[in-house]
Amino acid sequence: MTETNTHGTNSDVVDILTADHREMIELIGQIEHTPEAGQRRDIADTLIAEVMRHAVAEEMFVYPAVEDHVPNGAEEVEHDKKEHDEIVKLMKRIEGVDPSASEFLELIGQLQAQLSHHANDEETEQFPKLRSHIPHEKLVEMGEKVQNAKKAAPTRPHPSAPHSELFHKTVGPGVGMVDRLLDKLTGRHTE
Numbered sequence: 001m002t003e004t005n006t007h008g009t010n011s012d013v014v015d016i017l018t019a020d021h022r023e024m025i026e027l028i029g030q031i032e033h034t035p036e037a038g039q040r041r042d043i044a045d046t047l048i049a050e051v052m053r054h055a056v057a058e059e060m061f062v063y064p065a066v067e068d069h070v071p072n073g074a075e076e077v078e079h080d081k082k083e084h085d086e087i088v089k090l091m092k093r094i095e096g097v098d099p100s101a102s103e104f105l106e107l108i109g110q111l112q113a114q115l116s117h118h119a120n121d122e123e124t125e126q127f128p129k130l131r132s133h134i135p136h137e138k139l140v141e142m143g144e145k146v147q148n149a150k151k152a153a154p155t156r157p158h159p160s161a162p163h164s165e166l167f168h169k170t171v172g173p174g175v176g177m178v179d180r181l182l183d184k185l186t187g188r189h190t191e
């Protein structure tokens, strides 16, 4: 379903992805202000799942549009995918660290820095270019595709998985299904 943004027009893909960025930064703030280790882990699991769904949806529908419609788009996408790769590797490390250890909060601090940098790049560079090169209705449609892709996307970090549209569209839903099954079995918080 199409949502409306604060200006009363239909939310486009940029509104949706920008709101995701805000939510990620907000979750990081919550982790940093939660004294109880178990709760910190739960919020970190939610954050990791959210970042995975967001990154996969971008790689499926947004980065290909940047490549096709934005001058030097291919270079910008290559840079963005490298940053996604670093973020995924960092989240994999966070998964393996005891949430009561000081290393946990150090890694969360690194993730905060990487996510803010990456979100800022997208919001100041790629997203405005998408809006100037692609008609609004098309961006609203892309937003719907992004919302649907997030429902099937993996929720756990898979550092060896390629950051490609083709991989996400073929193998990705299977990986996402296994992730969701494991999430359910282990009571992992992903929403």
Ligand SMILES: [Fe+2]
Binding pocket: 055, 058, 080, 084, 118, 122
């Ligand atoms: Fe991204």
Ligand SMILES: [Fe+2]
Binding pocket: 017, 021, 054, 058, 119, 122
């Ligand atoms: Fe993003």
